[in-house]
Amino acid sequence: MAGLVEHRQLFIGGQWTDPLGEDVIDVVSPHTEEVVGRVPHASRADVDRAVAAARRAFDDGPWPRMSLDERIAVVGRIKDAIAVRHEEIARTISTQNGSPYAWSVLAQALGAMMVWEAAITVARDFPYEERRSGVLGPILVRREPAGVVAAVVPWNVPQFTAAAKLAPALLAGCTAVLKPAPETPLDAYLLAEIARDAGLPEGVLSILPAGRETGEYLVGHPGVDKVSFTGSVAAGKRVMEVASRHLTRVTLELGGKSAAVILPDADLDAAVAGIVPAAWMNNGQACVAQTRILAPRSRYDEFAEAFTAAASALVVGDPLDPATQVGPLVAERQRRRSLDYIRTGQEEGAKLLTGGGRPPALERGWYVEPTLFGDVRNGMRVAREEIFGPVICLLPYDDEAEALAIADDSEYGLSGSVWTADTERGIDFARRVRTGTFNVNTFSLDMLGPFGGYKNSGLGREFGPEGYAAYLEHKMIHLPAGHGAEEE
Numbered sequence: 001m002a003g004l005v006e007h008r009q010l011f012i013g014g015q016w017t018d019p020l021g022e023d024v025i026d027v028v029s030p031h032t033e034e035v036v037g038r039v040p041h042a043s044r045a046d047v048d049r050a051v052a053a054a055r056r057a058f059d060d061g062p063w064p065r066m067s068l069d070e071r072i073a074v075v076g077r078i079k080d081a082i083a084v085r086h087e088e089i090a091r092t093i094s095t096q097n098g099s100p101y102a103w104s105v106l107a108q109a110l111g112a113m114m115v116w117e118a119a120i121t122v123a124r125d126f127p128y129e130e131r132r133s134g135v136l137g138p139i140l141v142r143r144e145p146a147g148v149v150a151a152v153v154p155w156n157v158p159q160f161t162a163a164a165k166l167a168p169a170l171l172a173g174c175t176a177v178l179k180p181a182p183e184t185p186l187d188a189y190l191l192a193e194i195a196r197d198a199g200l201p202e203g204v205l206s207i208l209p210a211g212r213e214t215g216e217y218l219v220g221h222p223g224v225d226k227v228s229f230t231g232s233v234a235a236g237k238r239v240m241e242v243a244s245r246h247l248t249r250v251t252l253e254l255g256g257k258s259a260a261v262i263l264p265d266a267d268l269d270a271a272v273a274g275i276v277p278a279a280w281m282n283n284g285q286a287c288v289a290q291t292r293i294l295a296p297r298s299r300y301d302e303f304a305e306a307f308t309a310a311a312s313a314l315v316v317g318d319p320l321d322p323a324t325q326v327g328p329l330v331a332e333r334q335r336r337r338s339l340d341y342i343r344t345g346q347e348e349g350a351k352l353l354t355g356g357g358r359p360p361a362l363e364r365g366w367y368v369e370p371t372l373f374g375d376v377r378n379g380m381r382v383a384r385e386e387i388f389g390p391v392i393c394l395l396p397y398d399d400e401a402e403a404l405a406i407a408d409d410s411e412y413g414l415s416g417s418v419w420t421a422d423t424e425r426g427i428d429f430a431r432r433v434r435t436g437t438f439n440v441n442t443f444s445l446d447m448l449g450p451f452g453g454y455k456n457s458g459l460g461r462e463f464g465p466e467g468y469a470a471y472l473e474h475k476m477i478h479l480p481a482g483h484g485a486e487e488e
Helices: 044-059 068-084 086-097 101-125 158-172 186-198 212-219 233-246 268-279 297-312 332-348 400-408 423-432 464-469
Strands: 010-012 015-017 024-028 035-040 129-133 138-145 148-152 175-179 205-207 226-230 249-253 259-262 292-296 351-354 371-374 391-397 416-419 472-478
Touching: 010 044, 010 186, 035 086, 035 186, 044 148, 044 175, 044 205, 044 212, 068 086, 068 101, 068 158, 068 186, 086 101, 086 158, 086 186, 101 158, 101 464, 148 158, 148 212, 158 175, 158 186, 158 226, 158 464, 175 212, 186 205, 212 233, 226 233, 233 249, 259 268, 259 400, 268 297, 268 416, 292 297, 292 400, 297 351, 297 371, 297 391, 332 351, 332 371, 332 391, 391 400, 400 423, 416 423
Parallel strands: 148 175, 148 226, 175 205, 226 249, 259 292, 259 416, 292 391, 371 391
Antiparallel strands: 010 015, 010 205, 024 035, 129 138, 138 472, 351 371
């Protein structure tokens, strides 16, 4: 990206359309603090148009009535175009939200492509109809598209989360209205171009950049059948409240405060090498980040020394520099939030092992040094609240039972990991933790399995057949005798 990127229209029902409001969104680079883009701010009237287009396309249009193979062909073209344009997508996202470019290539762009690809795999193998021998006779169970989907995505991984919602929705035969966050609307315009060129029928997809009020109007719209939201716990609760007015189905992927548990037999080098990128990933702005590192007290000092050295060595700088490992936070408010938590941690008695302020060489931009607190107690605010910045806590524990108790002592339950020389011991530990995703001696997020959270980390699942099913309704058809499962 070079210079100011300006868009004057909205993508409504597959067409570039003049907005009905006059408000605009200025996109500000978190590295330079300068405006790098400008797009229309969608209004309620624009939402009405988009939902109406989606409603017509679902109720009367061809998309839900196409064969699965026909829909896969269109979605496959979207996936292929993302792969072709992945560097452009990565640069755009890094410019908007400060993600390190090397990470954006892998997670923001190619990661999104993998989500589209995995959804196609799931859709091909999914059981849309099955016959059962019921108590009162044979039945046919059908799974049909849910309808009009409102997809609301955050600024930290905009293409990845858009794909997590749009790919299954479109493959299932739904129509959709996507609302990108106001901090990161520019990559959504690239997606609009890709979707238009892929051949989606009229009305199937609209993309409306906007803030919270317009988003609330969208999720509460009576023309919407299903809401899929990724964001904070507070916003998720509000989405659920608003959607409940029309009993609209919701999927919520919310926050996390995940624990990386190092068992006493773990290899130090392997644990540090695996946990550091999972802790400070995307500048600490990731719901699955391993933000609480639990180390055995018997080896606490050596792990504290190793993590301090690794965090101190992380390269901080321009997000478009391929060498950068930690970039700026998305907005000044996020920088202030991280610095406030750092002060709070010190006031609570945590020991600042490294970081804690602005990198000395970077006078501009919303930067915070990779920060590690030691001697953290799990009751401290820095250990309990999601900071969403490069601030990580190191907590000591005495035995495995205490480690499990600390890991579970959280209002969140989204992710986590365990590091041990005994894989079977790690699997046993993973089975006992109340969290939706867990890793043994690795850190990953597989798009063919269910992703979501326990407790305040959300409702429902994304990815895999479990996530795909969220965009389908179930219908039971009673059949006459002689047409049961034994006939198949």
